[in-house]
Amino acid sequence: MTSSPSLAGVIPPVATPFTPAGDMDLDGLQFNLERLNREPLAGYVLGGSNGEFSSLSIDERLKVVELARQVTPRDRLLIAGSGLESTRGTIELTERVAKLGADVAIVVTPGYFRAKMSAAALEAHFTQVADASPIPVLLYSVPANTGVDLPAAAVAKLARHPNIIGLKDSGGDITKIGQMINDTPAGFQILAGSAGFLLASLTLGAVGGVMALANIAGRQLHELYACFQSGDLAGARAVQLPLIALNTAVTARFGVAGLKAAMEMAGYKGGAPRAPLLPLAEEDWATLRQIMEQAGMFA
Amino acid sequence: MTSSPSLAGVIPPVATPFTPAGDMDLDGLQFNLERLNREPLAGYVLGGSNGEFSSLSIDERLKVVELARQVTPRDRLLIAGSGLESTRGTIELTERVAKLGADVAIVVTPGYFRAKMSAAALEAHFTQVADASPIPVLLYSVPANTGVDLPAAAVAKLARHPNIIGLKDSGGDITKIGQMINDTPAGFQILAGSAGFLLASLTLGAVGGVMALANIAGRQLHELYACFQSGDLAGARAVQLPLIALNTAVTARFGVAGLKAAMEMAGYKGGAPRAPLLPLAEEDWATLRQIMEQAGMFA
Amino acid sequence: MTSSPSLAGVIPPVATPFTPAGDMDLDGLQFNLERLNREPLAGYVLGGSNGEFSSLSIDERLKVVELARQVTPRDRLLIAGSGLESTRGTIELTERVAKLGADVAIVVTPGYFRAKMSAAALEAHFTQVADASPIPVLLYSVPANTGVDLPAAAVAKLARHPNIIGLKDSGGDITKIGQMINDTPAGFQILAGSAGFLLASLTLGAVGGVMALANIAGRQLHELYACFQSGDLAGARAVQLPLIALNTAVTARFGVAGLKAAMEMAGYKGGAPRAPLLPLAEEDWATLRQIMEQAGMFA
């Protein structure tokens, strides 16, 4: 096998806009991607948690990848979410996104049978997916959504698979991130799954991040990344600290609805999330705007 | 609206057998259903958690309902799982299972965005589904799988919807079950979601149960139910207590793999679960057999 | 060893009143106990969670037992909390409450090192305490406070100890309660630790309950108990269901502050809890009063 594609840098899990009627707004998505193309980003994740993949049909998930392939420049990575609850379904979807031109498949841990998602079960799942996948696989652990935290020891084993190139860790346990960096080969690429712990992760050896906040603050996150790369830790910290509250606002606090509202305020096509997610409450718009201001988003 | 169908009695969430190659084994399913037809059961749930709905494609979920409709006598209820993560998808799937002849749709709470599944979000979701559904809706709360526990106050509100006829509660918080029975109208039907708390639930006013254990012990569970109905509490307790360990074995302890192994030992077509669920470990078969013996399953 | 004292019936974990200055109000406690003496109760727990034992000094814990011994009639059980985090400290305190005349020691699981409170550690702890105790020991599992849920298998083992006579289970997992009743000898006495699941527990074989609500609703809870004993399940249910919301109000919802406010409204000396517990918020008094009214407390 040849060398793995580099995941280094800042990558947004691209949101999926919907029309008021609830259909996918592919024009809006194209608008967003073309605008993101002008930001200093290393690539895109389509069909991630913030892309509401769990609320899309299989056909919709494929359409998103198809469109993104047309709009994404070849020097940016196109990473497509292809996880389903079953191994069988995941393999099939991975093959389909590969055919549509995805460079990398990001595969979330199954979660419905979380109590039985032992290290052995997860290792078998990802091994089978990676064996079958025509494109490199990026592991994805997001316990807040799945109830499953991919164990560090499982990651250490899976990292030896030639077709598994990295991990997006959205759990944010920095001790575990450090342990995984220690236990995986040099080329295995660990990505912060949220901007709240990007600098801490980079410090320990992560290569970048796939972060909801990068949908609206790619420039700032790239600045953090560039400062860190150049050895300017104080500069990186000066970017990191004021961004945490905003990051929390568009993730844990207000969720996808908050991210999409922030996108609207930042000039992107956001709209409302698909039900059962509720749109951002009226009274939270002002709060969110204020948080964005405090983070210097309108400066 | 006419009177709701009665959910009273013992109902299994029917397991989905697979061939060694991983395809659905519809012949096995038919074999199981025909044998279950000879047990004292009130109906069947197809496409529930123990039916591994989360690991089936949409087409597979529909095929299961189609087959069950052919095999299920008209005096037994056919309850089809139609929950998906999105409200939109759930509505569409509910309409499809209704067209295939399902009597009732059982709709699990969405769970991927659990942190945002507020009472308001869940009430809106189920209201929209029930508004659109051609058949009565049975709510389904199973926090061990979804991370979401449908709040008692939300159930009290949803119970007023004319097309929502009951709740399968697999959380097993008996205090919450009592609260919901107190707060919902007389005709709203609450079902124990696991055999471990069937008698306790009946005592407080539940009308029956949808229970994994009913795949193999319908006769015993019906005996418990019948004792309770006839006022023989001591008799009901004498059935309940020794069944708890077996119930735990085929649910929390060994999961679907355990249920399917127990089905094999009881003469049904069980087979292995679909990956990522692992089959029951070699060393656990003897343990499970012993638990079945102690529960009088081979008597 | 002679026969164990009977724990059957309704028992309040007696609250500890404080003066506005924060000292123990022993006069208030005496007033409450004398009034409780006129209610149909089987005994008292002093120094339980609702007695705020964790906020009392050792000397204060002893004074409470000393006073209760003077006020408690000999035909009611005096059960004294003697749990501390260390086995050594628990043994010493158990000996001291025994000397003060307690009939039974109720011993809570240690919780500070919860991650290490394995079944083996808990079995060793309670065995050593029971070996040393001059009076019978009542196990006490209250995971909401300690983070430790005494495992059913540990209870089954400890139930064989001649000086361990029962368990107060405040976790309320009715499946676990049933399993423990199945696995322990006939004379081992299991008590519901909260009124929300009293009827369900009795149904499975519990002998009674130690319940915060019994501080204000001993008569109603006794009625529930008496109905159940006489085979009047419908009558028992008619008492149980409307009490759940009130029980939740004086436990999970408003906590000890709510219990004490309810005591005030019911004519007992309640007062404020000791800091860091905050007194019931102004706006919650009306809510609580309404819940009490709905439960028929002022009828």
Place this chain on the structure above:
Amino acid sequence: MTSSPSLAGVIPPVATPFTPAGDMDLDGLQFNLERLNREPLAGYVLGGSNGEFSSLSIDERLKVVELARQVTPRDRLLIAGSGLESTRGTIELTERVAKLGADVAIVVTPGYFRAKMSAAALEAHFTQVADASPIPVLLYSVPANTGVDLPAAAVAKLARHPNIIGLKDSGGDITKIGQMINDTPAGFQILAGSAGFLLASLTLGAVGGVMALANIAGRQLHELYACFQSGDLAGARAVQLPLIALNTAVTARFGVAGLKAAMEMAGYKGGAPRAPLLPLAEEDWATLRQIMEQAGMFA
């Protein structure tokens, strides 16, 4: 108010050795402290979680501080744990450790009534303690033991109190640590509560750490700290990564029993923890020794 004492650097929460009979081994403690005096440490915490304060009597807690005062050089900080479940008890104990010469009081969040430990309750508690304390107060949040995670917003408020100088955060949520550093005044000192996230915390602006591992690896942790201070991030990372597994072994994995076993292997007086904690299992000694070897502890 004069300037706060500096908490910068590496500080162990000193373990409390016991004799085989279970009494405190003050000679062993003195031996350990005198040996620790030769390590590059900034001070000592006595009566912390790893000092098993929860298993000590009040008198024993005071004796430990008294001894430590005699043995601790004046250029090292003596930080004494003075937290109890009640505000009243905490104030009294804080005054007593101050009289014994403690420089700083470390006050753990109460936890028994965790469900009621709102931000308001915790703010009131710590404010009252800090108002009354003759010595500066260090907040201590350790959710794994108490079930309470002191909210970032509460820390931001408490940081304005002139007598509250910092926080030991053992939760290890690096996003929260960053948020608190952002929201507290420059002089407020945040300490990593475990060595697993020391480097990440320093990167964001923490001033040091109070870490169980410093009982045996003060030199290595100081090296990490010194590398970081001198701008040698690669050097700091090279120390951090291999220490994580060892740190986990003496904290989450094997707990206090593991820490004490490691102390024995490193030449300190460790012994067994006090019951209910069990001593390290026979079979775990070899595993622990191997982990220590891999971390270079015997190099």
